[in-house]
Amino acid sequence: MAYSRQKSYVDKRRKPLQFEVGDHVFLKVTPMTGIGRSIQAKNLTPYFVGPFEIQEQIGTLTYQITLPPHLVGIHDLFHVSQLKKYQLDPSHIIEPEDVEFWENLTYRTEPKRIDDVKEKQFRNKIT
Template identity: 60%
Template sequence: MELSERTVLGLDLVDATTEKTEVIKQKLLTAQSRVTPTTGIGRSIKARKLSPRFLRPFEILERIEEVAYRVALPLHLSNVHDVFHVSQLKKYHPDPSHILEPEEVKLDDNLTYQAEPERILDVKDKQLRNKTIRLVKVFWKGMSLGDATWETEERMRCDYPC
């Protein structure tokens, strides 16, 4: 009888240990998911190098205390706290090459402007229930590549004849 009791207690102990190990693994995974990587931008910030050489110039939004400033950070740095000690900041020295001249845009009466297509990037056919529509991906002048839009070929031929 003593031997069988030891075997049962041993199996229960193994099961309990296995369950606790799984709980520990889950907690470790949760904790690791909260850690931010220390490469690239994170490393340069932790190394106290917020200079244009490492990142770029940022606008100072407000002075929090005598030695703390709130800085306007871009969206890709949203996980970084936006208040910095003055020792982490360097003065920006203006450079005439940094000044961008805005190009003049002709606005309509309702404060909109007519964008001109620059080139067609792609063509595809969209199948509807009863018909097929030909679509063209248009790259517009003065816009970035990400702002290209899909337009119907018929509309583009009507609005912008060759």
């Protein structure tokens, strides 16, 4: 009884996602897609990357998108839940920075300079 009532509330607000070939979409970044790890550090990973163009619709809920060369190792078929509609605007496209990985999948980081140091003072102790 309660389940059917909740389902009716959700169904009224749910919109079916459908895309056409040639539409542009953002791709949701999750650990499953592996894109977040290949672009930036884990805590700086964006929620969506793109935009990418839809090449083909495979079935009712799966889409094939064109991926750039730096994401060539990732499978190009995605479920509709991993995509977000995008209205094409050429001024929005930002190219990611090139990161050079070594053979053991690590990369070089540049140390940052610390300009300001502040000491904390607790009752009788300064840290």
